[in-house]
Amino acid sequence: MQVVKYVFQPHGDERGQLVALEEYKDIPFEIKRVYFMYDTLEGVRRGFHAHKSLEQILICIHGSCKILLDNGREKKVVPLEKPYEGLYVSNDMWREMFDFSPDAVLLVLASELYDERDYIRDYDEFLAFIKGKTEVAE
Ligand code: TYD
Numbered sequence: 001m002q003v004v005k006y007v008f009q010p011h012g013d014e015r016g017q018l019v020a021l022e023e024y025k026d027i028p029f030e031i032k033r034v035y036f037m038y039d040t041l042e043g044v045r046r047g048f049h050a051h052k053s054l055e056q057i058l059i060c061i062h063g064s065c066k067i068l069l070d071n072g073r074e075k076k077v078v079p080l081e082k083p084y085e086g087l088y089v090s091n092d093m094w095r096e097m098f099d100f101s102p103d104a105v106l107l108v109l110a111s112e113l114y115d116e117r118d119y120i121r122d123y124d125e126f127l128a129f130i131k132g133k134t135e136v137a138e
Pocket of ligand 1: 033035046047048049114
């Protein structure tokens with residue numbers, strides 16, 4: 001599995017750091033939605049879904065957390081601990097977020113508006129979705 005991590009260019013000077021993200025330039029899609037998680041309680045694991053079409057970039061802009069990526073064949077855990085690093089998560093990737101530090105703020109840039117119909121929340125349904133896509137591609 002290829003993990004796609006973007007390293008953004010901070011505009012640093014004597015005052016501090018600034019990261020700017022523009023759609024289609026720094027982010028490979030139109031940014032239609034932004035959301036973030038904070039005050040996540042210790043031990044919480046969330047996500048547990050894939051998407052039919054949504055693409056996302058996850059940035060832990062404060063603190064740290066870990067992301068489990070699962071493409072149905074392989075799993076990888078990606079730590080996010082730098083505010084200038086973004087993890088690309090394609091639609092067809094099962095994801096779980098965990099190990100949030102108490103100060104973690106996980107920012108998500110999303111290619112679509114919120115639509116519950118785009119979610120695949122059942123793992124067996126996810127495996128069937130992946131299998132269907134693979135068969136079409138063969
Ligand atoms: P949820 O899907 O449970 O988050 P996660 O997948 O990270 O565990 O979302 C929590 C709540 O927030 C749920 O009631 C749906 C709502 N929500 C929105 O209204 N808009 C959004 O863009 C997102 C991501 C969630």
